[in-house]
C-alpha cells in the first residue's frame with residue numbers, strides 16, 4: 295500500500311455525533327483517501343473508561359487510572375466498537391461519501407501506551423533502579439503489557455470484521471521508552487508484544503509513534519509484522535532513519551508526516567498563518583519520494599489534530615485542519 299493519503303485520527307472537535315460527522319466529512323471533502331473515524335475522546339480514555347465502567351478492578355480518580363489489586367483483570371469480550379459502527383452507519387446513509395474514498399482507518403491505542411497510564415500497587419512489580427516515571431505503572435510488567443496487547447488484538451479483530459482497511463495501534467509511549475537506558479523490556483519482548491497486538495489484523499496494520507524515533511525502535515518495528523510504520527517527519531529528526539531498500543526488504547510502507555500538528559498560537563493570526571502552502575508541502579513530499587519512493591509512501595499529518603481545540607476552539611481549529619488537508623491533497627496531485 296503506497297502513494298495515498300490518510301490522517302492519524304483526532305480532530306479539534308468536542309465529542310458528539312454531529313461532530314463525528316463533521317470530522318469525517320471534512321476528511322472526505324478535502325480528498326483524503328483513507329479517512330479515520332474522528333477520534334474525539336482522549337486515546338487513553340477511549341479504552342480504559344469502558345473497563346472502569348465494567349467494575350473489574352480498574353478505577354478512575356481525578357482523571358487517572360488505578361489498579362486496585364496485584365492482578366490486571368481485562369474484559370474477555372471486545373468493546374469500544376461504537377466508532378466502527380458509526381463509520382458503517384454513516385456510509386450506509388451517505389453512499390456518495392463511501393464512493394469517494396479508497397477505504398477507512400481505525401485508530402486504536404497500543405498496549406505500551408495504555409499500560410503507561412495504569413498505576414499499579416507499588417510492590418506488585420520489581421522496580422527498575424532508575425525509572426522514567428514517578429508512578430509505578432503497568433508498563434513495568436511484561437505480563438500486563440502482553441495482556442493489554444491481547445485485549446487490543448481482540449478489539450482489532452472486530453474492526454477487521456467491520457471492514458476497516460487500515461488498523462493502527464497508536465504508541466506514543468514506545469518513542470519515549472525504547473532507545474533510552476531506562477527501557478524495561480528486552481527487544482524480543484517488545485517485538486512479541488507488538489506482534490501480539492496486530493496478530494488479528496488481516497487488512498493493513500499500522501503503528502503510529504510520534505516524536506523522535508530511536509534507531510533501535512525503528513529496527514524493532516521493521517522486524518515486526520506491522521505493515522505500516524507511521525511517524526512524525528516535519529521536525530526533521532526522523533527523516534534520515536529510512537531508505538527505500540530497507541523498507542522494501544522488510545515489506546513496510548512508511549506513513550510520512552508532511553503537516554505540522556504541534557502548533558504554537560501566534561498573535562494577529564488567521565487560519566492561513568498555520569496552513570502549509572501547496573508549494574511547501576510539495577517540497578516535503580518530493581523529499582520523501584526521493585528518499586523512499588512513491589510506492590512505499592503514505593502521506594499524512596505528523597500526529598492527531600486534537601491539540602488545536604484548546605488553542606483555537608472548534609471553528610478556527612477546523613478551518614486550519616481543512617486548509618492543511620486540502621493543500622496536502624493538492625500537493626500530492628501536482629506531483630503525480
Ligand SMILES: [Zn+2]
Pocket residue numbers: 302466502503504505596597598
Ligand atoms: Zn502522535
